[in-house]
């Protein structure tokens with residue numbers, strides 16, 4: 001019997017994959033059954049789903065059930081302060097990522113899990129403590145107000161970025177964990193649909209209003225609305241703390257995002273109703289205590305959301321853990337899996353941080369735009385050697401994150417060299433030099 005704590009994306013998908021392998025799984029979740037309750041407002045309503053996540057959802061037989069909940073986005077649409085826009089494709093023709101409702105995805109995962117005979121679901125059951133000497137976990141049944149004790153060996157803790165299990169392991173000095181806060185937080189605001197559920201801005205793109213030290217983004221929903229997220233410093237002269245009254249928040253939105261403000265009639269009320277969300281990076285070592293309990297997903301390695309990979313990475317964790325699970329005993333599974341996985345999760349956590357300055361600042365810079373266009377052109381010319389870093393991460397599950405990070409650094413050097421000086425357009429690029437640099441610096445993938 002395998003026990004999993006947390007039925008978010010990681011715990012639910014892991015249960016499905018392990019059940020498929022013939023394991024019996026008990027899944028304990030603190031919240032109510034998502035099939036019976038509406039979505040929480042103000043908590044990252046939609047997510048970008050990319051190749052790594054899709055690959056895992058297909059393996060679990062879930063992807064095809066998402067149907068109309070998947071909204072393809074083929075690139076970024078940059079909105080400047082003067083209301084001009086600039087479209088930047090994510091990849092080659094046909095390479096898209098999807099906006100998907102967090103709540104709907106979670107519902108589908110739980111619907112499928114509920115149909116599997118090897119999975120038992122326990123909602124409103126909250127993990128509270130672990131006794132590693134006795135090998136048991138205490139879980140509170142919130143219906144019946146009683147504490148139950150369940151054996152671990154193994155217990156997989158998929159209880160998210162604020163993991164109670166991680167804090168328990170760290171408090172008992174069995175692991176080391178660091179939680180590094182970003183100085184920026186986020187707030188969600190909504191852009192309602194137009195008449196007859198029509199979209200009031202382009203539906204097949206991710207909208208970005210980059211403004212240097214802060215930015216607004218918007219992802220489409222299947223009812224024609226968009227969920228906008230403002231990323232802003234928590235403290236300082238231009239910050240959530242400085243915009244605590246209705247007038248200043250409204251004035252700030254109207255000044256920096258005039259076109260978006262017109263699409264958000266409820267912005268002021270939502271500003272006050274929705275909390276400022278926390279963003280940060282969690283790093284843990286090791287991820288497990290002997291063969292008893294192991295952290296997985298955000299519980300082990302939460303990251304900032306600027307690469308749209310947190311959940312995709314968690315789904316890839318599940319695929320890799322499932323492959324290692326054939327090995328036994330559990331301590332060997334945990335040790336081998338986490339050693340192999342951590343170098344990749346560390347790489348994507350670092351790339352996610354890099355991407356923040358790219359999204360809020362660089363995307364509006366003509367040099368960056370030229371380098372993006374050049375990287376896609378180099379991919380067309382040398383598809384076995386040069387794949388833009390963004391594409392390696394988002395469209396190539398077969399390329400490990402660490403490889404994407406390492407090759408991405410070499411590629412960044414090539415792009416800088418080819419675009420230095422008075423190079424302002426693709427027609428100015430010396431493609432003979434490009435060929436020498438690509439072939440000399442990048443072995444075939």
Ligand code: FAD
Pocket residue numbers: 005006007008009010011028029030031044046047048049125126127128158159160161163164186229277278296297298299305307308309310311312313314
């Ligand atoms: P969670 O989603 O946090 O789920 C943990 C589950 O455990 C929850 O159901 C919780 O109720 C339960 N739980 C918690 N404590 C206990 C307990 N003590 N006992 C029992 N159950 C418990 N990722 C992407 O891939 N693409 C994106 O576009 C993207 N955008 C994001 C935007 C924002 C603003 C944020 C904050 C994150 C974003 N992410 C994105 C990251 C993504 O949300 C996470 O990586 C993902 O949700 C992690 O899944 P998880 O199951 O590990 O944790």
